[in-house]
Amino acid sequence: VSPEEFRQAGHQLIDWIAEYRSSLESRPVRADVAPGQVAAALPAEPPTGLHTMDELLADLDRVVVPGMTLVQHPMHYGWFPSNASLASVLGDIASSGLGGLGISWESCPALTEVEEVVCDWLRQLTGLTEQWSGTIHDTASTACLVALLAARERATDHSQVRGGLAGVARPPVVYSTAQAHSSVRKAALLAGFGQDNLRIVAEDPATHAMEPAALARSMADDAAAGRTPGAVVATVGTTGTTAMDPVAEIVEVAAAQRAWVHVDAAMAGSAMLLPEHRHLWHGVEGADSVSWNPHKWMGTILDTSLFYVRDVEHLVRVMSTNPSYLQSNADGEVVQYRDWGVPLGRRFRALKLWFHLRLDGVDAIRDRIRRDLANARWLAEQVEAHPDWELVAPVPLQTVCVRHRPAGLDGEALEAHTMGWVDALNRSGRAYLTRSMLDGSWMVRVSIGVESTERHHVEALWALMTRVAAEQLAGARS
Amino acid sequence: VSPEEFRQAGHQLIDWIAEYRSSLESRPVRADVAPGQVAAALPAEPPTGLHTMDELLADLDRVVVPGMTLVQHPMHYGWFPSNASLASVLGDIASSGLGGLGISWESCPALTEVEEVVCDWLRQLTGLTEQWSGTIHDTASTACLVALLAARERATDHSQVRGGLAGVARPPVVYSTAQAHSSVRKAALLAGFGQDNLRIVAEDPATHAMEPAALARSMADDAAAGRTPGAVVATVGTTGTTAMDPVAEIVEVAAAQRAWVHVDAAMAGSAMLLPEHRHLWHGVEGADSVSWNPHKWMGTILDTSLFYVRDVEHLVRVMSTNPSYLQSNADGEVVQYRDWGVPLGRRFRALKLWFHLRLDGVDAIRDRIRRDLANARWLAEQVEAHPDWELVAPVPLQTVCVRHRPAGLDGEALEAHTMGWVDALNRSGRAYLTRSMLDGSWMVRVSIGVESTERHHVEALWALMTRVAAEQLAGARS
Numbered sequence: 024v025s026p027e028e029f030r031q032a033g034h035q036l037i038d039w040i041a042e043y044r045s046s047l048e049s050r051p052v053r054a055d056v057a058p059g060q061v062a063a064a065l066p067a068e069p070p071t072g073l074h075t076m077d078e079l080l081a082d083l084d085r086v087v088v089p090g091m092t093l094v095q096h097p098m099h100y101g102w103f104p105s106n107a108s109l110a111s112v113l114g115d116i117a118s119s120g121l122g123g124l125g126i127s128w129e130s131c132p133a134l135t136e137v138e139e140v141v142c143d144w145l146r147q148l149t150g151l152t153e154q155w156s157g158t159i160h161d162t163a164s165t166a167c168l169v170a171l172l173a174a175r176e177r178a179t180d181h182s183q184v185r186g187g188l189a190g191v192a193r194p195p196v197v198y199s200t201a202q203a204h205s206s207v208r209k210a211a212l213l214a215g216f217g218q219d220n221l222r223i224v225a226e227d228p229a230t231h232a233m234e235p236a237a238l239a240r241s242m243a244d245d246a247a248a249g250r251t252p253g254a255v256v257a258t259v260g261t262t263g264t265t266a267m268d269p270v271a272e273i274v275e276v277a278a279a280q281r282a283w284v285h286v287d288a289a290m291a292g293s294a295m296l297l298p299e300h301r302h303l304w305h306g307v308e309g310a311d312s313v314s315w316n317p318h319k320w321m322g323t324i325l326d327t328s329l330f331y332v333r334d335v336e337h338l339v340r341v342m343s344t345n346p347s348y349l350q351s352n353a354d355g356e357v358v359q360y361r362d363w364g365v366p367l368g369r370r371f372r373a374l375k376l377w378f379h380l381r382l383d384g385v386d387a388i389r390d391r392i393r394r395d396l397a398n399a400r401w402l403a404e405q406v407e408a409h410p411d412w413e414l415v416a417p418v419p420l421q422t423v424c425v426r427h428r429p430a431g432l433d434g435e436a437l438e439a440h441t442m443g444w445v446d447a448l449n450r451s452g453r454a455y456l457t458r459s460m461l462d463g464s465w466m467v468r469v470s471i472g473v474e475s476t477e478r479h480h481v482e483a484l485w486a487l488m489t490r491v492a493a494e495q496l497a498g499a500r501s
Numbered sequence: 502v503s504p505e506e507f508r509q510a511g512h513q514l515i516d517w518i519a520e521y522r523s524s525l526e527s528r529p530v531r532a533d534v535a536p537g538q539v540a541a542a543l544p545a546e547p548p549t550g551l552h553t554m555d556e557l558l559a560d561l562d563r564v565v566v567p568g569m570t571l572v573q574h575p576m577h578y579g580w581f582p583s584n585a586s587l588a589s590v591l592g593d594i595a596s597s598g599l600g601g602l603g604i605s606w607e608s609c610p611a612l613t614e615v616e617e618v619v620c621d622w623l624r625q626l627t628g629l630t631e632q633w634s635g636t637i638h639d640t641a642s643t644a645c646l647v648a649l650l651a652a653r654e655r656a657t658d659h660s661q662v663r664g665g666l667a668g669v670a671r672p673p674v675v676y677s678t679a680q681a682h683s684s685v686r687k688a689a690l691l692a693g694f695g696q697d698n699l700r701i702v703a704e705d706p707a708t709h710a711m712e713p714a715a716l717a718r719s720m721a722d723d724a725a726a727g728r729t730p731g732a733v734v735a736t737v738g739t740t741g742t743t744a745m746d747p748v749a750e751i752v753e754v755a756a757a758q759r760a761w762v763h764v765d766a767a768m769a770g771s772a773m774l775l776p777e778h779r780h781l782w783h784g785v786e787g788a789d790s791v792s793w794n795p796h797k798w799m800g801t802i803l804d805t806s807l808f809y810v811r812d813v814e815h816l817v818r819v820m821s822t823n824p825s826y827l828q829s830n831a832d833g834e835v836v837q838y839r840d841w842g843v844p845l846g847r848r849f850r851a852l853k854l855w856f857h858l859r860l861d862g863v864d865a866i867r868d869r870i871r872r873d874l875a876n877a878r879w880l881a882e883q884v885e886a887h888p889d890w891e892l893v894a895p896v897p898l899q900t901v902c903v904r905h906r907p908a909g910l911d912g913e914a915l916e917a918h919t920m921g922w923v924d925a926l927n928r929s930g931r932a933y934l935t936r937s938m939l940d941g942s943w944m945v946r947v948s949i950g951v952e953s954t955e956r957h958h959v960e961a962l963w964a965l966m967t968r969v970a971a972e973q974l975a976g977a978r979s
Contacts, residue, residue, distance in 0.1 A: 024860050026523040029587040032860070033515035036591055040598030041508035054610045058834040061614035069622035074859035076591070083595065087852075090611025094602045102608065102826065105846075107600030109507040113514055113554070117561065119593040119802060120518030122585030124572045130580065132532045133568025136539035144547035161639060162844035172691055187695020188666035195667075205824040206845055213650055213820075213843070215693030217665020262826060318846070324597060325848055342691075346683040347938035348580065348740060348946070352924070356536040365691065365843070366640035367684055368583075368796070370803055374565075381552035382502050382510070446830070460825035468826070 032076040039080050044109065047096045051452025054092045061090040097475040098454040100484060103290050104472030106322030114378025115324055118371040125369035127349045128357035135358055138373040145329055145376065148385065149295035152308060156335045158363045159372045161326040163289035164206035166314035167256065169330065169342065169364055171197060171214045173312065174254035174283030176341045188215045195253030196245045200226045200233045200268065202261040204287060220250065230417055231266035233257065239276045252280040259304045260291030263459050264416035264424045271306025284310040293320035294420055296389055303419060320421070320472045321388060323379045327372060338363060395421045395472045398481045402469060405485050415466045423469040424461065427492040441465040444495040454484050510554040517558050522587065525574045529930025532570045539568040575953040576932040578962060581768050582950030584800030592856025593802055596849040603847035605827045606835035613836055616851040623807055623854065626863065627773035630786060634813045636841045637850045639804040641767035642684035644792035645734065647808065647820065647842055649675060649692045651790065652732035652761030654819045666693045673731030674723045678704045678711045678746065680739035682765060698728065708895055709744035711735065717754045730758040737782045738769030741937050742894035742902045749784025762788040771798035772898055774867050781897060798899065798950045799866060801857045805850060816841060873899045873950045876959045880947060883963050893944045901947040902939065905970040919943040922973035932962050
């Protein structure tokens with residue numbers, strides 16, 4: 024494909040994308056395909072010959088689009104918002120077109136320095152002080168792994184340059200609540216801590232937030248038993264219910280044990296764009312690392328996960344690699360992002376944020392987040408006011424956790440009913456919700472925050488939920 | 502940005518990219534900016550208000566482009582090829598436009614299943630048998646980390662679900678040569694093995710390939726000393742000189758110790774598209790994992806690193822996470838790629854490969870790789886025939902490693918001369934080469950393989966090298 028052919032095909036593709044994004048609301052939210060159906064529509068053997076852009080676009084329509092669950096559909100309330108604002112898509116296209124190779128400052132100075140500047144803009148926009156330095160990881164899972172690696176090495180006085188964890192006398196321990204994201208446990212296991220050195224700290228039964236006193240007791244027990252309290256992951260906006268671990272108190276407890284505090288604000292970070300919400304991570308300045316995902320609610324397209332640390336020197340000591348073929352005359356004067364994370368090569372991800380902030384504007388992004396918060400409050404009020412529905416957790420952000428629980432329905436019947444109505448609703452293709460376990464029972468998360476979701480969509484969802492749940496109940500009883 | 506605004510801005514951007522990619526040859530290869538210069542051209546404070554696409558494009562021209570080292574320039578011979586074929590750029594744009602969210606099969610069935618199919622196409626195209634299952638990681642660094650985590654858990658009987666590495670009686674050991682990529686050491690340290698459990702196996706002094714007998718001795722010594730031989734990383738195409746570790750013999754040695762064999766073919770994998778080159782990884786079918794980067798020589802835009810394993814069940818056991826909010830009715834029938842790597846969320850990367858293979862065509866990709874191999878042979882012949890130049894390593898692929906070494910020049914003077922002429926050549930902006938250490942001395946790598954690099958470019962490079970090196974020598978002596 025020559026630049027001239029690219030120009031032609033690119034225009035076709037841009038038009039196709041514009042059409043596709045305009046059409047979302049008219050399509051079913053959930054992919055309506057059976058396992059294996061997409062694969063079966065493709066040839067089992069590699070393509071031969073040359074294909075045209077028309078053929079590719081026809082295959083996108085025929086094979087790919089029916090297999091998409093539309094997370095940018097205004098009736099998508101599943102998982103967490105995964106906005107892919109078209110402003111940021113333009114930045115992503117610019118990144119692809121430029122084809123920059125980020126393996127060192129020298130291999131693409133602009134890639135490194137725009138990332139430095141843009142991460143600093145987001146630092147300012149979320150009210151973090153100048154002590155923080157940022158980079159972009161793919162996801163918060165990776166950010167958490169990097170944080171726990173940094174914590175592991177601090178807790179073991181850099182065991183990796185000696186005998187590794189196998190040579191450590193006092194094994195380091197990681198603390199979080201049962202509400203922490205599954206990536207916390209995964210990161211701890213991958214980093215070699217081991218399941219036996221992973222503590223589930225008690226949470227407040229009403230708010231599902233970590234109990235600092237329980238954390239202090241657990242840490243003291245471990246220290247007394249010959250282990251090293253290594254890291255606490257404090258979640259600001261848990262995946263289940265957007266619970267808020269109390270960062271200031273956790274930081275204080277952790278400081279007494281010199282444990283690393285990683286603040287996982289993957290979801291709630293977007294709310295920190297609003298000064299009135301920053302109390303939710305009060306104490307964050309005392310943490311060691313913070314991550315949050317503009318690719319969720321804020322809406323910069325995946326993969327855009329911000330990661331800030333205070334002690335860059337320590338991070339680089341843990342993550343660095345400096346082979347001869349990457350050494351350059353600028354070493355020492357520049358940032359080498361390869362030493363801030365796992366991969367050597369990186370894309371020019373900062374352009375997504377740069378375009379998003381400038382083409383959509385910070386004010387509009389803030390207004391949208393305030394709109395979603397108001398919509399969630401509205402829905403929570405409807406749920407609370409309805410005798411057959413219950414809110415199962417506080418609503419500090421935009422996720423409303425509910426059960427349909429008419430009088431007399433409980434135990435296994437309630438579990439089956441919850442699974443039943445949410446599956447029926449999702450199958451309808453008219454909206455999409457996520458079910459999740461809380462305290463051993465299924466509940467349903469309504470996660471508001473798609474760019475195009477307006478109040479009338481939330482009203483339509485509420486009508487749909489009440490209707491489908493009632494029908495499900497009637498069907499089960501008939 | 503609405504779909505209609507996106508359409509307008511997208512057309513502008515496509516035209517801008519087409520112009521940019523057409524203009525590469527007329528630009529200096531290396532970014533001509535000082536450290537901090539790009540950052541200084543951007544506002545220190547976040548943008549306010551709304552900006553137009555015209556302003557963004559003007560800033561790309563003013564700030565970003567001068568800060569790009571042009572790895573798609575036909576006179577770029579640095580590091581390894583980092584082609585970003587415009588066919589794959591179109592696939593990347595489609596991926597961005599679709600905005601798929603890959604956190605489970607259900608969140609985007611097409612994302613998962615197209616990845617399965619396309620990875621299988623590449624398996625067939627490189628002659629691997631059906632025992633291999635593939636996925637796409639961001640980079641070979643991440644693939645290596647995943648491989649070493651899988652190896653660690655096999656060697657320690659899944660220590661991660663008990664006390665982790667700190668509870669292991671016989672620490673696992675990792676083996677590679679000094680020519681292995683820096684990401685191997687990094688991955689071993691991050692995975693917790695520790696520097697003391699990392700062995701540098703002797704290499705053949707002429708070919709820089711691993712000595713299987715030395716590997717066998719080293720493994721036996723470790724086993725006798727109470728350690729567990731855990732993993733061997735065999736490199737097919739090392740970064741320094743594209744040396745080829747003998748996979749078949751390594752597999753045989755490792756099998757005796759039940760050690761995991763990871764084949765890092767990041768660079769050479771592209772050559773496996775050619776049946777006549779597959780002898781270079783002879784024995785690969787006995788390895789446990791293989792990775793290679795279409796985003797290098799083959800030219801699918803970064804980040805596209807293929808990773809194949811034989812024992813998917815083991816990999817998933819090590820990497821899996823299955824929280825309630827991600828469980829779906831399709832579990833058990835589908836692939837969940839979140840359990841094959843570190844990040845939970847993934848982009849729709851398979852489209853880059855799909856578009857690349859179909860729009861450029863496999864035949865054309867193979868022809869281009871053969872062209873580059875012939876160009877490298879031609880350059881190697883010139884170097885060998887010239888009395889003042891030497892080839893410092895065999896040329897099994899497309900990288901030619903050289904020194905300019907006129908009679909009488911050696912020791913510190915030779916080192917200074919090598920550094921001097923390559924820096925002068927790179928500063929000129931007319932071509933770009935990478936210097937690298939080999940056996941304690943600087944040498945220069947000429948890595949051929951940019952899509953647009955034709956024979957006349959290699960001829961021009963050879964003329965430039967000989968002239969700049971001679972000038973440098975004359976300048977140093979005057």
